[in-house]
Amino acid sequence: xxxxxxxxxxxxxxxxxxxxxxxxxxxxxxxxxxxxxxxxxxxxxxxxxxxxxxxxxxxxxxxxxxxxxxxxxxxxxxxxxxxxxxxxxxxxxxxxxxxxxxxxxxxxxxxxxxxxxxxxxxxxxxxxxxxxxxxxxxxxxxxxxxxxxxxxxxxxxxxxxxxxxxxxxxxxxxxxxxxxxxxxxxxxxxxxxxxxxxxxxxxxxxxxxxxxxxxxxxxxxxxxxxxxxxxxxxxxxxxxxxxxxxxxxxxxxxxxxxxxxxxxxxxxxxxxxxxx
Amino acid sequence: xxxxxxxxxxxxxxxxxxxxxxxxxxxxxxxxxxxxxxxxxxxxxxxxxxxxxxxxxxxxxxxxxxxxxxxxxxxxxxxxxxxxxxxxxxxxxxxxxxxxxxxxxxxxxxxxxxxxxxxxxxxxxxxxxxxxxxxxxxxxxxxxxxxxxxxxxxxxxxxxxxxxxxxxxxxxxxxxxxxxxxxxxxxxxxxxxxxxxxxxxxxxxxxxxxxxxxxxxxxxxxxxxxxxxxxxxxxxxxxxxxxxxxxxxxxxxxxxxxxxxxxxxxxxxxxxxxxxxxxxxxxxxxxxxxxxxxxxxxxxxxxxxxxxxxxxxxxxxxxxxxxxxxxxxxxxxxxxxxxxx
Numbered sequence: 001x002x003x004x005x006x007x008x009x010x011x012x013x014x015x016x017x018x019x020x021x022x023x024x025x026x027x028x029x030x031x032x033x034x035x036x037x038x039x040x041x042x043x044x045x046x047x048x049x050x051x052x053x054x055x056x057x058x059x060x061x062x063x064x065x066x067x068x069x070x071x072x073x074x075x076x077x078x079x080x081x082x083x084x085x086x087x088x089x090x091x092x093x094x095x096x097x098x099x100x101x102x103x104x105x106x107x108x109x110x111x112x113x114x115x116x117x118x119x120x121x122x123x124x125x126x127x128x129x130x131x132x133x134x135x136x137x138x139x140x141x142x143x144x145x146x147x148x149x150x151x152x153x154x155x156x157x158x159x160x161x162x163x164x165x166x167x168x169x170x171x172x173x174x175x176x177x178x179x180x181x182x183x184x185x186x187x188x189x190x191x192x193x194x195x196x197x198x199x200x201x202x203x204x205x206x207x208x209x210x211x212x213x214x215x216x217x218x219x220x221x222x223x224x225x226x227x228x229x230x231x232x233x234x235x236x237x238x239x240x241x242x243x244x245x246x247x248x249x250x251x252x253x254x255x256x257x258x259x260x261x262x263x264x265x266x267x268x269x270x271x272x273x274x275x276x
Numbered sequence: 277x278x279x280x281x282x283x284x285x286x287x288x289x290x291x292x293x294x295x296x297x298x299x300x301x302x303x304x305x306x307x308x309x310x311x312x313x314x315x316x317x318x319x320x321x322x323x324x325x326x327x328x329x330x331x332x333x334x335x336x337x338x339x340x341x342x343x344x345x346x347x348x349x350x351x352x353x354x355x356x357x358x359x360x361x362x363x364x365x366x367x368x369x370x371x372x373x374x375x376x377x378x379x380x381x382x383x384x385x386x387x388x389x390x391x392x393x394x395x396x397x398x399x400x401x402x403x404x405x406x407x408x409x410x411x412x413x414x415x416x417x418x419x420x421x422x423x424x425x426x427x428x429x430x431x432x433x434x435x436x437x438x439x440x441x442x443x444x445x446x447x448x449x450x451x452x453x454x455x456x457x458x459x460x461x462x463x464x465x466x467x468x469x470x471x472x473x474x475x476x477x478x479x480x481x482x483x484x485x486x487x488x489x490x491x492x493x494x495x496x497x498x499x500x501x502x503x504x505x506x507x508x509x510x511x512x513x514x515x516x517x518x519x520x521x522x523x524x525x526x527x528x529x530x531x532x533x534x535x536x537x538x539x540x541x542x543x544x545x546x547x548x549x550x551x552x553x554x555x556x557x558x559x560x561x562x563x564x565x566x567x568x569x570x571x572x573x574x575x576x577x578x579x580x581x582x583x584x585x586x587x588x589x590x591x592x593x594x595x596x597x598x599x600x601x602x603x604x605x606x607x608x609x610x611x612x613x614x615x616x617x
Contacts, residue, residue, distance in 0.1 A: 071317065072310040107310070230573070231497035234529055238494040238516075241523060242459055245321025246314070 024093055025050050025063055032085040035142040036078055037240045038149055041067065041086070045247060048104060060097035063090050068104040070247035076108045076126055077138060083116040144214045145232050147200065150193035152229035155211060157186045165222040173197070174206035277607065278351035278558050278588065280581075286562075287600050289589040290346060290355035290554055292454075292489055292514040292546025295379050296371040299336035307424075308365035319551050322518040327556055337550055339379040346547075347386060347612050350554040353589065353603065354385075356546075356596075358418035358454055359392040364425065377412055385606065388596055390416040390454060395438040396425045402444055409448045415596055416452030416487075417445065421473070434476035446483050452595055453477075457499070458490025458515055471498045478506040485595050487544060490515045496530065500537035510595070511538060513587070514546035520560045528566045535566075535577040544595075545588045558588065 019027065029050075032041045041047060046067045054061045065086050069079060083101045090099035101116050103109045108126070115125040122135045154176060155168055161179065163171070177194065181187050197203045202212050209218055219225045278286040298312030316334050333341070346352040357376040361369040369375075373391050380387035391408035393401045408414045422430045431438065433455065445453065457471045471492040478486045489512040492499030503509040511534055519527040534543055545561070547554040566579050593600050 071314050073314060107307070226573075228497075230529070231500075231533065234496055234526075234533060235494040237526060238496070238530075239459075241519065241526070242318075242321070245522075246317045249317035249320040250313070 021052055021061070021095065022050065025052070025065075025090055028089040028093060029065070029086065031089050032082060033146070034078070034243070035081045035139065035146075037236060037243065038142070038146040039240065041082055044243065046082070055097075059095075061095055063093075063096050063099045064102070065090065065099060066102040066104055068251075069106060070243045070250060072105060072107050074106065076106075076112065077122060077135065079103055079106060079108070079112060080116070080122045080126075081135065081139060081142075083112060087116060143196075143200070145236060147193075147196050147214050148229050148232045149236055150189050150196060151211060152226070152233055153186060153189035154193045155226070155229075157181055157183070157190070168211055169219050169222060171210045172207050173203045173210040176210040177206065277353055277604075278562065280562055284581075285604070286351075286585055287589040287593070287604060288351045288353050288545070288554070288558060289592040289596075289598065290352045290547050290549065291487070291512055291544040291592045293342075293346065293352075293355040293357055293549040294360070294371050294551075295339065295342050295357055295376055296360070296550070297336050297366070297368065297375065298334075298370065302336075302366050302368055304365055304367050308362070311362065311365055311370075315551055318515075322522055323552060324521050324556060327553060329550070334550060339382055342379060342549070343383050343386075345553050345555075346549060347383075350547075351558045352386075352547075352554050353607055354388065354598065355549070356388045356390060356416070356454075356592070358390045360418060360420055361392055361394070362420070362423060364423075373408060373412060373414075385603075388415065390414060390418050390452070391450075392418050392420070393441060394423060394425055394431075395435060395441045396428055396431055398437060401437070401441055405441060405444050405448065405450070409450060414450055416454060417450060418454045418456070418489075420456050422456070433473040434480070438477070439480070442477065442481050442484060446481055451483070452485045452487060453481075454487045454489055454512070456490065457488045457492045457495070459493065471495050471502060474499075474509060475502045475506065478502070478509050482508060484508065485510060487512055487595070489546065491530075491534065493530075496533060500533060503538040503542060509538075510542045510544055510591070512544045512546045514548035515551075517545070517547075517557050517561065518552050520564060521556070524564070525567055525570070527564070528570045531564075531579060532566050532570050532574040532577050535579070535583070536574040540583040540586050541591060543587045544592050561588070 026042065029042050029047055030040050033039065034041055034044055034046070037044070046069060048066045048068050049064075051064045052061050053064070067082070067086065083103055087099045087101050090096055101113070103112050103116075106112065111125050114120075115122070158168060158171070158176065158179065159165070173194075176190070179190070181190060200214070202214075202216055203209060211219060213219060213225070278288050280286060296312075298308070298315070300309070303309050303312075312335055316331060319334060320328060346355050357371070357380065359369075359373045359376055360371050363369055373389060376387070376389045380389050389412060391405070391412065391414040393404050393408075395401050397404070405417075408417075419433070421432060425431075433442075442453070445451075455474065457474065471488065474486055474488060474492075478484075485508050486506070487510045488499060488503070491511040491513070493516055499511065503511060516527065516530050519530070531543075545558070547557055562584060564579060566577065571577055590600065592598075
């Protein structure tokens with residue numbers, strides 16, 4: 001039996017081939033997460049501009065992506081993970097020779113851009129700011145949080161459907177796969193949860209536990225475990241809400257619905273998604 | 277004084293307020309500009325629309341503005357002014373102790389002014405602690421562990437140099453150590469995210485109170501863990517509380533966690549003025565109840581009137597030995613006005 005998520009991925013890939021180059025780039029960008037928030041950089045409105053330049057023979061292209069973050073101070077290590085993710089995801093496209101990533105309006109923009117586009121490591125560039133920084137360990141830490149946050153959404157949705165906590169502990173993956181949800185956020189997080197299960201090879205068979213811990217062990221005590229997932233979510237939501245608010249304020253993207261726009265809105269307001 | 281809809285008078289001690297100068301004239305470099313811009317983004321990002329200030333006033337407001345917003349329009353009875361230097365960013369410091377003292381002198385009995393020091397200054401830091409105690413008789417200090425100092429982009433509470441300073445604070449009776457552990461305005465040193473140094477310092481200095489501003493958010497679980505273990509660790513609500521307007525359910529989850537883990541005696545109200553003004557924060561807090569489902573997930577914790585009163589003032593009053601009944605009587609005998617000087 002093939003898990004539905006695999007079919008979905010296959011469909012997505014074949015659809016990609018038929019997309020215009022710019023759309024293909026945006027589809028790859030959708031796969032880059034803000035590591036701290038586990039939300040796509042595209043949804044967060046971080047991508048400022050995308051452009052493609054081609055060689056005269058049109059065989060290979062260079063993709064330029066510029067992005068910006070909610071504050072001038074956003075942590076360089078997080079910014080680096082995102083820049084690296086953008087470059088890697090775009091260079092997966094067969095027609096792309098090179099992706100050039102530019103971080104804008106950031107205190108470490110210059111060093112960051114030079115490092116990313118030269119393929120230098122984070123540690124070599126930011127040794128003074130982040131001594132002993134282990135980016136792989138940081139990435140793993142964020143993977144754990146992303147896994148836990150997605151898992152909480154799906155567990156809560158199963159409980160809402162009428163399953164008991166004891167059933168959650170022993171539920172096979174197949175049951176979650178066939179579960180049909182109506183809430184769009186639950187549907188989105190279910191797909192993302194199954195994807196991370198696959199990526200981490202945590203439940204390869206439909207009979208495997210749908211809700212293991214990140215370490216692959218069964219959940220020991222339901223209430224304690226859900227307490228842990230809740231605290232992970234509270235921390236991530238704090239950062240997420242602040243980031244959205246700060247970014248809106250920084251770039252004057254205030255929701256003006258119902259308000260009369262003033263001159264400043266036309267001069268400095270940036271339509272984040274209009275370029276898409 | 278906050279008067280509840282039922283007519284009860286609540287003593288409000290605002291645990292976290294500023295009298296800063298972030299104006300272009302005081303900015304030393306681009307970092308100074310970006311720092312106040314970032315504060316302004318917090319202000320516009322989380323305030324109700326009708327509470328928004330223009331940028332110029334936000335950069336530098338007057339002592340009268342401060343007094344008006346906290347005590348006349350706002351419900352504060354007293355407020356703690358924390359000093360923050362950021363000398364690498366601002367010519368005369370962001371809000372140095374002299375600036376805070378000037379407003380405290382202008383409006384007597386309303387303010388508690390806390391000092392600040394940088395342990396990386398070594399002997400000079402120790403001398404400065406002596407100076408602040410002798411000159412201003414400070415009862416507390418505000419620590420900014422992510423502050424830049426030349427080549428260094430941050431420090432930890434359990435650095436040996438910091439321990440020397442805390443030993444001196446303990447000896448001189450500077451009992452309340454406020455520490456910024458929250459969203460990282462200056463996220464340059466990864467330790468700035470981390471609250472674990474609080475654990476060491478609070479264990480090693482049992483005689484000091486450690487007030488963790490912003491409850492370590494976004495590291496609430498780590499903070500709760502430490503504050504549950506250490507009886508001398510407190511949580512300041514600044515930055516967490518404004519969510520009560522834009523995302524009340526989310527605030528409910530934060531306050532439920534805090535009540536469940538650290539309990540009602542160790543949570544302190546703070547407006548973080550001028551990022552936010554206390555009037556709407558206090559009104560909304562008084563009207564707030566933790567949603568039932570969230571409370572149920574956390575052992576049925578409730579935000580009762582009694583608990584709100586502790587958070588709004590009684591807890592901080594205990595830390596600073598404020599006689600609430602005496603202050604209430606004094607303030608009602610001398611009604612506030614801007615002409616009071």
